[in-house]
Amino acid sequence: MSRAAAARRLLLAALWTAALAASLYGLDRFLLGTPARGWQRAADPDQIPAEVRPVAAPAYLPERLGWPPDAVLYRVGESPGWWLGAGVTGGSDPDLWIGRGAPPAPEALGDARACVEGADPERCPEPWHHLSGRVEGEVVHVVGRLDPGELRRILAGLHPRE
Amino acid sequence: MALVLLVANLLHGAVSLVWMLGVSRLAKPLPAELWMHLLGLTLVLPPLLALARLLGAGVGAEASLVRADLWAAWIAAEPAVTVAGLVLVGGTLIAFLVQEVRPLLARRRRHGRPPRRRDPALERVLQDVLDRFRAAGVRLPPGHRLRAIRLDTDERIAALEGIVEPAVVISRGLLDVLEDRELEAIIAHEVAHHVQGGNRRMVIAWIARAVQALNPAALVIFRMLVEAREVAADALAASVTGKPATLASVLLALHGPRRDYGGRGGPVARARHEVLRRAERAGVRLRVETLLHPDARPTAPAPITILATLSLLGLLWGIG
Numbered sequence: 001m002s003r004a005a006a007a008r009r010l011l012l013a014a015l016w017t018a019a020l021a022a023s024l025y026g027l028d029r030f031l032l033g034t035p036a037r038g039w040q041r042a043a044d045p046d047q048i049p050a051e052v053r054p055v056a057a058p059a060y061l062p063e064r065l066g067w068p069p070d071a072v073l074y075r076v077g078e079s080p081g082w083w084l085g086a087g088v089t090g091g092s093d094p095d096l097w098i099g100r101g102a103p104p105a106p107e108a109l110g111d112a113r114a115c116v117e118g119a120d121p122e123r124c125p126e127p128w129h130h131l132s133g134r135v136e137g138e139v140v141h142v143v144g145r146l147d148p149g150e151l152r153r154i155l156a157g158l159h160p161r162e
Numbered sequence: 163m164a165l166v167l168l169v170a171n172l173l174h175g176a177v178s179l180v181w182m183l184g185v186s187r188l189a190k191p192l193p194a195e196l197w198m199h200l201l202g203l204t205l206v207l208p209p210l211l212a213l214a215r216l217l218g219a220g221v222g223a224e225a226s227l228v229r230a231d232l233w234a235a236w237i238a239a240e241p242a243v244t245v246a247g248l249v250l251v252g253g254t255l256i257a258f259l260v261q262e263v264r265p266l267l268a269r270r271r272r273h274g275r276p277p278r279r280r281d282p283a284l285e286r287v288l289q290d291v292l293d294r295f296r297a298a299g300v301r302l303p304p305g306h307r308l309r310a311i312r313l314d315t316d317e318r319i320a321a322l323e324g325i326v327e328p329a330v331v332i333s334r335g336l337l338d339v340l341e342d343r344e345l346e347a348i349i350a351h352e353v354a355h356h357v358q359g360g361n362r363r364m365v366i367a368w369i370a371r372a373v374q375a376l377n378p379a380a381l382v383i384f385r386m387l388v389e390a391r392e393v394a395a396d397a398l399a400a401s402v403t404g405k406p407a408t409l410a411s412v413l414l415a416l417h418g419p420r421r422d423y424g425g426r427g428g429p430v431a432r433a434r435h436e437v438l439r440r441a442e443r444a445g446v447r448l449r450v451e452t453l454l455h456p457d458a459r460p461t462a463p464a465p466i467t468i469l470a471t472l473s474l475l476g477l478l479w480g481i482g
Contacts, residue, residue: 009188009189010189010466010469012188012189013185013188013189013470013473014473016181016184016185016188017181017185017473017477020177020180020181020184020477021227021476021477021480024177024227024228024477024480024481025227025228028226028227028228028229028233032229032232032233032236051235077223078222078223
């Protein structure tokens, strides 16, 4: 067999491999779509996708904090997570965040991000405090501009939201 | 996780098969050993990739060609698709059990184990063939010396038996019909099996296939590998002996009209046996055509084998 014929066969095989790879990629993206990346906002906790649940809800909240939460964030994909932000009624930024998920935490947490992204809880900047516990086997964080005793009561009362 | 691994395995099998068929069409005729090597890889790689996935290796979802976890989630969420999938894998498992268990039982019922003897004349022919392989620069596997055994049966049997102490087994029924040059060709074919990995390689392939008993592509690929193994042994034997036509005539002698398919029974049984006979002839025709093809070569250059291996690995690695 001539070298030209052998080279032609090699080229055809390479083109076939590339075409198959491209077809697989295109078909997969066309049929399944591309899920939104990163943290997404939702109007309320019921809109958080099922694959990210269960979402924890507090049995106890200080009276000055409003519920349902003002901010609802979720992330799907390889590192699913959710965050609920509750603030003083009529206030702007949430004073309490309850959530779970691997770093990076949502930007909406602001300074409180350092509380959950660092291994050292002492790194939590003032006036934020951070506690974490398990709900249904998942680690859930409670981060708030609240008294640590209030945070402990909130954490103890967390339960899976129906 | 189990569903994701199953879906990934099904995808690996399907993509491998499509890729192989495309390559064999566009780049034919593929060297026989390269074809056999690639088929073996398509069986062995998917379980290894599943193990790698369990250990945390693999491409991220965004870089994947096919996102097996999303497909698994979609299948789990669609009842009709879930049922269809269960039927597919269940049927495949049944086909696997039927393919493996039934022939085993039938063989045990029919044959028993005919007496075996060492045959000095057969040993001399084997040594001559081994010398020819060495003279052709073919490296024989290290380890136990290959033996020649004669089976005392009228059936026409030629095989490489054993894994630890392999032996070339030829039946009296076959020795009675072969000329000297044809005997040399058939022994060269069995020695070629030994050179190309022997029964050890097929055991590994069978285990890889058994682990993927739910995957229909794995069953198809295994059948293709069984045939490819014969074609590769034909090609190597023909290149060493320099007599492809002799080996082709031996194939026809082995699978000639005297082969008894037990065509007794009613019209349905006889029709079934006739179909089996023609199917076997079709398999022989493919081997004979391949032997006599002017461009047939047993091996591909090492860079081509490496390139093909990496291409297949890259494709399968991209299914994450």
